[in-house]
Amino acid sequence: MKNVTIADVAEQAEVSKSTVSQYLNKRYDYMGEKTKQRIQDAIEKLGYQPNIVARSLKQKSTKTIGVIVANILHNFTTEVTRAIEDVCHTSDFHTIICNADDDPVKEKHYIEMLRAKQVDGLIVFPTGDNKDLYQKMLDSSYPVVFMDRNLEEMDIPAIMLHNEKAAALAVEHFVEKGYRRIGMITTSILNHTTPRKERVEGYKKALQKYDIPIQTDYLISVESQSVQAELEELLHLERAPEAILAGNDLVLIEILKFAKLNGYRIPDDLAVIGIDDVSFASFYVPAITTVAQPTFKMGKAAAEMLLKKIQKQKTENTSLRFEPTLMIRDSV
Amino acid sequence: MKNVTIADVAEQAEVSKSTVSQYLNKRYDYMGEKTKQRIQDAIEKLGYQPNIVARSLKQKSTKTIGVIVANILHNFTTEVTRAIEDVCHTSDFHTIICNADDDPVKEKHYIEMLRAKQVDGLIVFPTGDNKDLYQKMLDSSYPVVFMDRNLEEMDIPAIMLHNEKAAALAVEHFVEKGYRRIGMITTSILNHTTPRKERVEGYKKALQKYDIPIQTDYLISVESQSVQAELEELLHLERAPEAILAGNDLVLIEILKFAKLNGYRIPDDLAVIGIDDVSFASFYVPAITTVAQPTFKMGKAAAEMLLKKIQKQKTENTSLRFEPTLMIRDSV
DNA sequence: CTGAAAGCGCTTACAG
DNA sequence: CTGAAAGCGCTTACAG
Structure with missing residues (x-):
């Protein structure tokens, strides 16, 4: 029941681990057709699945972002979250959602936990009461974007409704x-x-x-x-x-x-x-x-902004405001 | 901007990495008071945060479970999911939710992805069309429990409504x-x-x-x-x-x-x-x-059953049925 | 009571 | 075109 690793595949295919790794990462540049085929066969025969944890450790990227919401009970929150997940999904990023329940203590716990888990960035609906923590992230130029709320004094971009x-x-x-x-x-x-x-x-x-x-x-x-x-x-x-x-x-x-x-x-x-x-x-x-509120657009904007930061693309660190629209029905 | 690691802490505290690790894992058995204090000071001074990815790799456990829901749009699904998260949270487990959108192809993708991420177990609302995959998990005695739906022929316990x-x-x-x-x-x-x-x-x-x-x-x-x-x-x-x-x-x-x-x-x-x-x-x-539907109870039952399996506790592999209750109001 | 060493499963610069 | 070796940041059995 031992897990099959890259070493097993290498042995089976009679190549080195390096070569298998190259193959997995689609760096085929100089790889012989037969080698590729042998590796592919070995992978299938052994039912090999790469271990993403090991890869993350080496690459120092988990392809995962964290989302810390202030309160999951709001309709706004669930819709925004869904949009964030959509965008991340198309960029092959994963999402971990945590509910701070409007409690700064929980918020702190989640921020630390997610950073310990090495998520590549954070979208947070800030409670506002963890300024030292926010500042620490800023100081270490860790990618963060705020959602729904902002902190005036803080140079972290926020996605907000008008x-x-x-x-x-x-x-x-x-x-x-x-x-x-x-x-x-x-x-x-x-x-x-x-x-x-x-x-x-x-x-x-x-x-x-x-x-x-x-x-x-x-x-x-x-x-x-x-x-x-x-x-x-x-x-x-x-x-x-x-x-x-x-x-x-x-x-x-x-x-x-x-x-x-x-x-x-x-x-x-x-x-x-x-x-x-x-x-x-x-x-x-x-x-x-x-x-x-244009929840979908807002979630999308937050995710895109964060992903850009993660990919070290130059982004202006400016907050964005979104326009509300009146839905006239029968209660007035 | 280099990340501070256990080695830095060890150096600062003038002990070995092993000792720091023991300290972090609260294996104090024979540790001197002064040593503890020195380590604690070093951790604070450097702002050290353990890297959970590295730990997971070594320990072969991510303390994370995956939940693959058939369709996130159902009220039932969100409520059950919330209950699962609650239980996991109190057991210090994390949860990754994926929405298969009633699509067996997506479901397959998520199952493979989550296993690659080394999650310790899976709760799935099965589409029913990936029997080979389910069977593979069963064969490798990977912890799984089904929610809402079952597969007659399959020896995977399911949590269901009556x-x-x-x-x-x-x-x-x-x-x-x-x-x-x-x-x-x-x-x-x-x-x-x-x-x-x-x-x-x-x-x-x-x-x-x-x-x-x-x-x-x-x-x-x-x-x-x-x-x-x-x-x-x-x-x-x-x-x-x-x-x-x-x-x-x-x-x-x-x-x-x-x-x-x-x-x-x-x-x-x-x-x-x-x-x-x-x-x-x-x-x-x-x-x-x-x-x-007793959504909270059902989510709780699923999470508890899965956690038991993960902790290798003997569990009868039997499905559970939950009782519905009529909420009489004014639409009849 | 504490440390040296091996190893988890990958990736990557480098050598050939 | 492919491989040997080092290293990511931890944990753990073992030695002393």
């Missing part, structure tokens, strides 16, 4: 439909992540543009398990909002659950727009108006 | 609610996979139990993109069905889209049950009655 615009698109649509009492709910007030900050900013600016005063009690940031309770309160205000922008997919789901449970009809009692074009948006009853 | 019962639960519920004209739609007639076959069988047996004649035109098996067209036809039959069992999540979604598009009210015009408890079932309007 978040302000995403929120603005939603607010504008509400306004066009005649709404002026517009609330917004986001998750995770604690870690001040880029998308949340920027989306809130976009919401505020858009309201200002229409001379609608910003009401602080219309702007809620809580963990998703508290969304329903907050909503309950919000909708019992004297002048309760009539439209709500959900900062992400998890918030949207909580709003829909709440509406169903409490008999709010959408959009008659409450208009809703969600950022993130969730899978069920088009066939929900009513179909949900959303602001879609 | 599929007949899943369909029966749905049919029984329809009947209890007074329905007798009950149709069923499944995907993929081509590859005769275990779940599809067994669910159809369960549907037929349940109807027989209630003396309801099986109408062949009520039983549809097509690719998901054709579901809506078939439904159109089905619902215009002379005696059209009034209730439909969706064989999996993708079919359910197509049915919901169709109903929405064509103004069928659920359950009044059409009652629906889906096998697979999709994420939106509870807050869809109306909430969808489903048959849930």
